[in-house]
């Protein structure tokens with residue numbers, strides 16, 4: 001069931017269809033994929049292909065390039081429904097196919113851009129966004145990766161870490177200093193880099209959750225790219241990065257988290273209606289019933305804030321701090337709801353036999369990546385104080 005009550009029938013149909021694809025092909029194999037690769041977990045390109053065939057991969061790619069050109073609101077409704085089935089796979093699949101707007105900002109020819117759109121829409125390629133480095137997380141400007149000009153080429157050197165989809169990626173959006181004398185907003189540039197230019201994949205993370213989304217280091221040693229691989233303008237990479245992190249990034253992080261929270265709540269309600277203690281259903285014990293009512297309240301308010309903001313983005317009137325509010329509020333709410341879902345299940349909630357412990361593990365990361373929730377609060381605070389971001 002689509003929980004956003006203002007969704008149109010068409011949006012509901014699209015979302016339910018995407019969900020049914022994941023229920024059919026992915027749901028029976030979640031445990032297998034979580035434990036695969038010695039417990040690191042794997043992303044399945046085989047399952048991705050089912051989404052590709054139905055048009056859900058790269059679903060925001062404009063119609064003139066052959067995509068569905070779905071707006072952010074419709075994509076959010078679809079992704080929330082998919083994340084109810086499995087958040088890691090959904091997060092990775094959505095991300096990997098969603099970087100075409102940045103490819104459009106390169107100097108590649110119209111034909112080359114069309115070729116990339118075709119490859120994404122055919123499910124042949126996955127992309128990833130590489131900003132974080134070992135000593136540069138929240139403080140992204142502390143990055144050490146550099147790109148130096150050599151004739152008509154840029155030569156990139158550096159190591160990125162915690163990069164979603166890197167182990168499966170065919171192209172990378174890499175942030176590098178092009179002028180260390182400048183401040184970050186003038187000295188950092190983003191590059192579009194194909195894997196075959198010599199990008200190496202390093203250590204793959206073994207994570208507590210979101211295991212169906214693979215994460216690893218990315219190593220660049222004298223990787224050369226032509227000038228037309230610059231995204232936007234040289235030295236203005238932070239602008240391009242913030243665009244991705246701000247609207248699509250933060251919102252879609254929150255959307256995925258919302259799906260996890262709703263799945264946890266749905267399971268908790270179902271369980272509380274059948275589990276009996278002291279001769280009655282646990283939902284009928286007021287202490288536990290109020291806990292579930294609070295879970296519902298958190299989900300309803302998180303969803304309302306999220307979709308109002310998506311609407312504002314679609315109308316071009318969202319502010320910086322609105323998307324930060326969504327990211328922090330929704331993901332904090334979902335962390336609480338998934339933790340409470342484990343409580344509703346009691347000891348069984350702590351057992352891997354039931355899905356709620358997985359929801360709790362998956363929920364945690366959404367408070368961390370895409371800018372931690374402390375950083376989101378910093379953005380809100382600076383915005384309210386009238387300071388530049």
Ligand SMILES: Cc1cc2nc3c(=O)[nH]c(=O)nc-3n(C[C@H](O)[C@H](O)[C@H](O)COP(=O)(O)OP(=O)(O)OC[C@H]3O[C@@H](n4cnc5c(N)ncnc54)[C@H](O)[C@@H]3O)c2cc1C
Nearest residue numbers: 129130131132137138162163164215368369370371372374
């Ligand atoms: C599974 C996963 C996937 C990821 N995917 C990607 C990706 O695809 N691309 C990418 O570039 N990065 C990715 N990241 C990296 C992620 O964005 C960073 O982990 C995150 O930004 C935090 O950086 P950090 O881990 O270095 O923590 P730190 O920056 O070291 O922060 C540690 C703690 O200090 C707090 N803190 C830091 N500075 C302040 C401050 N000024 N005020 C208050 N508190 C502060 C933080 O909120 C946090 O609680 C991913 C990470 C994970 C775990």
